[in-house]
Amino acid sequence: MLSEIDRIVAAEIDLQGPGVAIAVVKDGKMIHSAGYGFANLEWSCPIEPDTVFRLASVTKQFTAVAIMLLEKQGKLRLDDSITTYLPDYPTHGRTITITNLLNHTSGIKSYTSLDNFFQEISKKDMLPGDVVAYFKDLPLEFEPGTRYSYNNSGYHLLGLIIEKITSMGYEQFIQQHIFQPLEMNRSYYMHNETIVPRRASGYERVGEMYRHAEYLNTSIPYAAGALGATVEDLVRWDAALREERLLDTATLERMYTPTRLADGRLEEYGLGFRVTEYAGHRLIGHGGGIPGFHTFIARFVDDQAMIVVLANAPEINVERITRKIARYIFELPPVVRTSVTLSEATLDKAVGAYVGENGFLLEVRRDGERLTTQGFINDSLLPMSEETYYTSEDNEFELHFSEEQAGVYNTLTLRIPIYRTFTASRKQG
Structure with a gap:
């Protein structure tokens, strides 16, 4: 008999294509562990709970915990300048700390x-x-500590700092x-060669067909994204953090505290x-x-709950699968939105291109x-008020327009639950 989680996944993926491995923990106990779809399309090998996936940026939490272990051993301090360990790195006259890299x-x-x-x-x-x-001689984008901008270079440098302090490779330390x-x-x-x-093969969809994903040398993602694991190993990881087998509660709470600029x-x-x-459930996670x-790994630390979804095709919406499973295990009702009718003149206030950090671009x-979007998301927008909209494909995506001047909005805020919030400004000219 299909479980509710089985039905959630079946509605999200093509069960005859690449798929997902999923593990769910509730009240500290694993209640679901399964694979869906294929780990290898050429041999029709199914995904199982012991299938190994590339973790991509979920790697960052392992790198961060490694840094905190070195702090615990007295081998570094988070407010140390990175030049303490990488003396040749050009900081352009600024002080860049290990904390700045971590957050x-x-x-x-x-x-x-x-x-x-x-x-290239x-x-x-x-x-x-x-x-x-490729990046060390480029000017800083802002004064350290004044802005947040998601940054793979910082985690690359953290891997090198681990190697410098321990005299062992990042891989060996982890x-x-x-x-x-x-x-x-x-x-x-x-490693590609190992x-x-x-191991799951990685795919990408082109039209109606799948093909192997492009080759990527793993020295490039390194400490920012080169690790791999099974969902069941990530259940062990969650339990170890919860049970303080690596770091104490005070240290973990420091890691779980939002960054103050x-x-x-x-x-x-x-x-x-x-x-x-x-x-309403506190979530410590990463995609x-x-x-x-x-x-995506979502740890609801106050509930002793965890959901991990690993997919071998980038088109699979792991965040939405996570949200649907969360609503199921927490017995939450479906999200209901009610749209309103706005005049074309009111809709036109939001029309324009909005640009944010890390290449974020959304054209309305x-x-x-009706309003449509192109760029970061491609969808139709349904208004809940003059300033707030949701997307037709996923009604939990919420867009808020603000700073009306000369009859148009100049700021857009896109809230994607469990993932992140993006703020962008109207592109001038």
Whole structure:
């Protein structure tokens, strides 16, 4: 008999294509662990709970915990300048701390946002430190600590700091100090060349067909995104954090505390973990995307609950699957939205292109009596009020327009539950 979770997944994926592995913990106990779809399309190998997936940026929480372990051992302090450990790194006359790297407030340019970066080097054979040459001499985007901007360069540098302090490779440190003690025996640094038993192949959809995802040298994601694991190993990870087997409660709460910027604003990110809530439940989580894979881990720490969804195709909406499962295990009613009718003149206030950080771009257009979007999301918008809309495909996506001047809105805020909030400004000209 199909469970409710089975039905949720069946509504979200093509069960004959790439798929997902899912594990669900409630009240500290695993209540569901299963695979859906295929780990390898050529051999029709099904996904199982012990299938190994690339974690992409879910890697960052392991890197952050490794840094906190070194702090616990007295080998670093979070307010140390990164030049204490990487003396040749140019900070352009600014002080950039380890905390700035952990919470994405360093101002360093993220290498994944560089034009043509992946096209130029994704297939090159290089060492992790070689990637630093692509961003180290670029000017800072802002004064450290004054803004939040999601940044893979910072986590790349954290991996190098771990290596410098410990005189061992990042991979070896993670294996010896995290994976092995926690008996995460199906977790790895995902070298392309290594034989990893039950490794999922990564795919991408082109039209109605799937093809293998583009090759990516794992020295590029490195400490920002090169680890892999099974959903059941991530259940062990959640339990170890909950039971304080690596770090004490006080340290974890520091990691789970939102970042306060220099001007007092709070950002929904701590130290290696995204810090938010869903339907009144505190959520400590992270998502990840890398060629061929899309991942999400949501830890509802006050409820001793956890949902992890690992997919081997980036088109699979792991965040929505997570939200649907969360509503099921917390017995929450469906989200109901009611749209209103607005005049074309009112709709036109929102029309325009909005630009935010990390390449965020959303163009709002009017098509008769409705608004549509292109860019970060491609959908129709349904108004709940003059300033607030939801998307037709996913009614939990909420857009809020503000700062009306000269008959148009100048700021857009896009709230994606459990994922993040984006703020963008109207593009001038």
